[in-house]
Amino acid sequence: MIAFYTLLRKEVKRFLKVMMQTIVTPFMSSFLYLLVFGVSLGSKVDNLHQVPYLAFLIPGLMMMSLMNNAFQNSSSSIAVSKFSGDLEDLRVAPLTPHHLLLSMGLGAVVRGAVVAIITYIVGIIFYYLQFQEILTVKHPLILIYFILAGGFLFGLLGVCAGFWARSIEHIAAFSNFILLPLLYLGGVFVSIESLPEWAQKFSQLNPVLYLINGLRFGVLSVSDVSLENSLLVSLLGILIMYLLGLLAIKKASFNRW
Template identity: 40%
Template structure:
């Protein structure tokens, strides 16, 4: 019997598949840190805002506070873990020198980005999915447009996977990398309407909130689930999609040039 020879197309995508598999196995091997820890943290948020305040407060007519805050907590898990996966993995490759081995492999810049991005989106989706399952113990969501909600979650995950790659390239050390998460992403999430609708804010804080890019991700995701939001879903999706596309082009340019990857 004559053995079958793999097609050239298969060989061209084999390095990508190998890199994707490596990235997935990387966070699965330390699942207690990459998956369990953020799930426990989100569960504590759900307990505080769901079990204690969920039925006692209401910031949106027709919905309990738990129903209002759960979409934001789900998306927060997706965002944080998507960013953490790409940023930590690429930075460690730079720090340990393993990135040099990747750069000499026949992996194109789009394949490089896609492998890191898909692994990050998988981790973010797993955390977000489990947080949603746990949230059913505290409140029932109407899921007005489930497909749009999933689309918005994937867009948020994709966006922050690109941002994680860019942050890993520009970070000088571990402290710099953690600053992106602690002093940029976290404040923008909290000020983006996770725990309150920006419509209740006095001027000029309501208008300033529209300058927060994470507001559009959070409000768009909540709008798809509850059917109401501070802005239209189309606007939220367009703004978020534009930011995601910009970050993707930026990351592709940096990786294509090998900027700070060979040093």
């Protein structure tokens, strides 16, 4: 338990030491997304699911920044440790693969949750300025669940990418060519109902769609997919990523780059 807590503490302390990069930069990008897409363009877009576009966008951006930051936290932690050589310490110390996965996964949840909450706060400020009312959370427990599940799942994905990567380019490539398309096509900015039918079917294969809509349901009580499916996909995703994480730790290298 002490080993798990120590590694979790280290993961959280690490991103707090570089807050400009881990907190302020995501805050700026959420601020700009909300201002440009939510406020400026949003006023010219019809309501989606009977809610203003700005309200529709806020949970999408929350989940996008949550996933991005959770992934970045664990993958960059491992990548930096591979550079500096201190990843070898984790191999040599009596830490089990479960210690590594749980503490790195939860460290990612903390960073992702902080960024998601900041995005929500910026969002409700913009929403209040535009509509003079506060955007309240409709289902707080569902919101909390999807913050935890989304952060943990993408934290685990970052662990896998970090361990399997043989250079920092591998992580960047994974992030740019796999993660980013999944996020952008996962319903952050638009409802899949606005897509052509073939694209809707394609989107339904994207697991990120279920996570984004799960969190959107928690905030707004609207979703493109059923809550049951969102819960199922999130749990299945965590299970698969956890098993892949165990495999990555067992098979991949702890040696320095």
